[in-house]
Structure formats: C-alpha cells, structure tokens
Amino acid sequence: MTDTSNVAVLDDNFAATVPEAAGAKAAAWGGKGLNAGIAVAGVLTVAGLALWAMQLTGGMAQTAMRNLDSWGLYITMFMFFVGLSAGGLIISSVPKALGIKGFGGISKVAVMSSIAATVAAIGFVVVDLGQPLRVWELFAYSNLGSPLMWDIIVLATYLILSCAYLWAQVRAEAGRVSSTALRVISVVALVCAVLVHSVTAWIFGLQQSHEMWHTALLAPWFVSSALVCGTGLVTLVCMALSRAGYLELSRESLVKLVKLLGAFVVVDLYFFGCDLLTEAFPGASGAEVVAMLVSGPLAPFFWVEVVGCAAAAVICFTPSLRRPGLIALASALAILAILCKRVQILVGGFQIANLADYAAASGPMTVTNWESGLAAAYQGMVYWPAPIEWGVALGVVALAVLVFLLGLKFLPLRPQD
Amino acid sequence: MTHYGMVIDTKKCVGCHVCAMACKLENNLPNDVWWNRILTDNGGEMGFDMVGGSYPDNLKLSFLPTSCQHCENPACAKVCPVGATYRDPDTGVVRQDYDKCIGCRMCMSACPYTGVRSFNWEDPQYHMDYATGGKDVPEHQKHVVEKCTFCYHRTSQGVEPACMHLCIGRARFWGDLDDPDSEVSQLIASRSYKQLLEDRGTKPSVYYLV
Secondary structure (H helix, E strand, C coil): CHHHHCHHHHHHHCCCCCHHHHHHHHHHCCCHHHHHHHHHHHHHHHHHHHHHHHHHHHCHHHCCCECCECCCHHHHHHHHHHHHHHHHHHHHHHHHHHCCCCCHHHHHHHHHHHHHHHHHHHHHHHHHCCCHHHCCHHHHCCCCCCHHHHHHHHHHHHHHHHHHHHHHHHHHHCCCCCHHHHHHHHHHHHHHHHHHHHHHHHHHHCCCCCCCCCCCCHHHHHHHHHHHHHHHHHHHHHHHHHHCCCCCCCHHHHHHHHHHHHHHHHHHHHHHHHHHHHHHCCCCCHHHHHHHHHCCCCHHHHHHHHHHHHHHHHHHHCHHHCCHHHHHHHHHHHHHHHHHHHHHHHHHHHHCCCCCCEECCCCCCCCCCCCCCHHHHCCCCCCCCCHHHHHHHHHHHHHHHHHHHHHHHHCCCCCCC | CCCEEEEEECCCCCCCCHHHHHHHHHCCCCCCCCCCEEEEECCCCCCCCCCEEECCCEEECCEEEECCCCCCCCHHHHHCCCCCEEECCCCCCEEECCCCCCCCCHHHHHCCCCCCCEECCCCCCCCCCCCCCCCCCCCCCCCCEECCCCCHHHHCCCCCCHHHHCCCCCCEEEEECCCCCCHHHHHHHHCCEECCCHHHCCCCCEEEEC
C-alpha cells in the first residue's frame, strides 16, 4: 500500500522535472490566442444554435434523414464523441487506479478533454431529437429496458463523474482529498468509462433488425475504438498544449502514449478482422455486409480506416519514426479512422434494406434522394448529410471546443510545479 | 385474452393499392405519409408494380401489402426510452402515443420491417382543407413517429380496419388469433402461410397466405 498511497503525487509530479521552464512560459501564455479561440468557438456555437432552431421550426425534412435511413450525421457523431471521451479519462485514471506511474502532468487536461467530448456527445443526441422539449419524459416515464435509456443514465453519470474526478484531482493536489479517495474515484470512473462505450454499442448491437449491428463483439469493439481515438485525441491535444507552452510533455510520456496508441490500434484492427471473417465465412447474407464495406458504397470509409490504422500502427511501433510530426500524423490518422468506422456502422446499417426483395413506391419522406426511385437511392451511399446537418454538427463540435478552452482558461489544469 | 391479427391472402391480392388509399383517408394521413404500402414481390430489381421473374415462361406478379406487423415480441416497444410505443395488453395491438414520443427514432432503427414506421419530418400538411376519416383518429404531430394503429379507433368498437373495407379481392381478414373459431385462426389452420422475417423472432400478428 505504501507504493500506491502517493500515486496522485507521483503522477502529477512527473512532468514537473523542469518546473522553471514551464513556469517561465506560463506567465506569457494564455493571452490573445486563447481568447480568440474562445470567441471563434462561441460564435460557431451560437451559429449552430440558430441552425438548430431553424431545423426545429422549419422541420427535420431539411436534413437528409428519411424513414428508411432514419439516423444520420448526428448519431454518427454521437458515437464518435462518446469514443473520443474515453481517452482522457482512461489515460488519467488507469495509472491512478492500478497504482502505476502515469503520463506526467497531462492528467487533468486529459480529463478536461473527456468532459468536453461528453458534452458534445450529449449535444448530438439532443439535436437529433424531434421533440427536445419532451426530454423531461425520459425521467418521468423511463423505460429502463431501453438501451437508449441506459445510455442516457450512463452518459449523465459519466459527465458528472468526470467533473467530480477533475475536482478531486485538483483538491488532491491541494492536499484536501486523500490519495485513497482519489484512487477509489479513479476506479469508479474507469468502470463507468467502459460502461459508457458498451452501452453505446448496445444501442446498435442489441438490435436484431440490422445484421451488421447484431453482434456480441460490438461492445468490446466500441471500447477498443474509443481507446484508439481517445488516445489519439489526448496525444494531439497534449502535443499542441506542449507547443503552446501550457504544459511540459516529456519525451518519455509521449513515447508511452504512442506505444499505447499502437497497441489499441492493433487490437481494434484485430476485432475488425474477426468481425469481417465471421460475417463473410458462412457465405450467407453476412457476405453482403462485407461486400458493401470492401468494394461497395462504403469502401472509401472502410479503406481509409484500414490503411489509416495500419499506418498509425507502423509509426507507433517503429522507434525511428516516432518524430513529433509523424506522431501527430499517427494520432490524426487514428482519429480519422475511427470516424470512418462510425460512418460505416451507421450508414452501413441502413444501406442493406431488410425487405430489399420487394419493390416499393418511394416518396419525399421515404429515403434520401428518392426522386430516381428506391433502387437508385441505394446505388451509392443511401445517406449523405444535408447542409443544415453540417452546420448544426459544427455548432456542437464548437461547443465542445468552447468547453475545453474555457476549462484551460479558468480551471487550474496546468501541472503543478 | 384477445389478440387481434390479420390474415392477407396473397393469392387474392391484385395490387390495386386501394387499401393503402383507404388507410390514408381513414387516418387522415399527411401528405407523403403512407402507413400501408403495397410492396411488389419481384426481387426488388424492377420498380414497384412491375413483373418479376424471367421472360417468357417464368414471370410472376405478386404483391405484399405491408404495414406494422403488430408483433407479439415487438422490437420497437422494447427500445422506446419513454414507453411511447407499447403493446396493448387487451388487444395485442402495438400502439403509439404521439404526445409521449420524443422523436429519437430508436424504434425506427429497431424495427426489422424498415419503412412501416414513419416519422413526420415536417409539420403535417394536407392536400385537402378538411380532415378525412374517423373522428377519433388522433391529430398528427410534427417530429414524432407514427404507424398503422390497426385502426384502433375502429377495431376497439368491434369494426374491421379500414384497409379491409374496400379490398376488391376480399384478400384481408381480421380477427382474434386467440379464438380458435375465428376466421383468421381457421384460415391459418387450413392454409399454408408465411410471415415476414420470421428469423428475427418478433412473432408478427400478420399472416400472409401463399
């Protein structure tokens, strides 16, 4: 126990080996650039809100979503941001929970990135709702058997817990929270993080209606994908903040992050391989799913993911390639790959229609691009976002950036000297 | 217990789409909303109402009137976070409460019979200035999910669903599947039938005689 009782101290003092340098930069940092960033994010958030109001008053017919492809960019981004939120919390809590050496002073910034990503994830669910004013019903008439209800509960818990965890870290540094208490919170936060990804996967994976989604692998796979893009995000953010002089990211911590990223990427690819093989091998309807991904309408997203992940793994595992530029590239590729994965899951689910052996009349509410008939609507990707969806999505992302930048400005997230 | 079900004789259906129109009028459906659609069983290669099979000896023209299957094990009801869609215990009808629906569309992606649930993507608009159909039909709302109600306002009064009423081939039958003497139970017992996507385990209450 002696080894673990001072974990918090150990973790957060790690980067403070060169406190003078960090301190010197600190005085000159956080000025105009940060304020400009906050202003831009604020303006984009407001613009997004205006577009959302337009979507609600003018009708969701302005989006590209229709009856046969009833979810779109918003739910894709919801999945993506739930994933992004993983990295920060896990990277920060695993060392503390297990009592091992951490990643230096990035712990609090990492958790802040988790909080911002969680805010975006919740935001994307809200903008997808047709009747957002009825959200209170979720608490009044909760159907506890619905995976969506589980997700709402877990996501809310996750957000509150992340904030509590951040607060506990700050207080621990001030000596007001014992390291044992911090460790307990770390464990709870870690369990919650794994749950939030599993439950998000179950929104899709428990549905017998779409063969592509209906697999037990989906939950662990969502956890691994979340680790990939989450670690990628933390790496990018910390490299950027280190450049900006906000914190000191030691070479050792960076290499540790990069190795982790490589490991996660390989696990994620392995899961992908398992899934593709299981779908394709019987040569039955699952082969259709594989064909759609490998050579069908979703092929660009499939190949960007596979090649991106492979390239990221090569960079992560080859010591001579671990140069700052390439590490940033690997992190960006990892994030992009998981975004492509999310698109494949969402659009792919709708791309293969269950009653495709039957022809039906199509109308403006049936399917995106209905004008040339149902068969034509499924020729390319069945869904592509409409301009208003891009605008609202940009607004939600801007909100997350705003939350993060405000955190940088007003919260004591910098490593303590 | 009562368990309303429907039997559709595909050998009698001529694909006239009158049941789709009857449904639209009875339920005062907004423009471009169809709860009851007549699918054509032609492999999906050709458009709707087109012949399937191969020329000249193997052509076929067959239809599949499709709306909510009122499943005994409804995937939609299970996933609705607020219980806006639920299976009515007294009739076995899967119902939809417009006032409760939050518009998350989870039910639409959970339903294997994609397309039977429809979302009002805009303010309901109508070609006519007055409402048509049953006076007890609930008002349509923007941004909520709706679907075939099994004409609950009629069937709860013991009257047949509107889609049956004008069927020129007399292809549709409605009744209590739990009553072995009902017309629907007798038909299922005496004829061969199929159900849509049985492998999904939803146990539909709609039977297609083949």
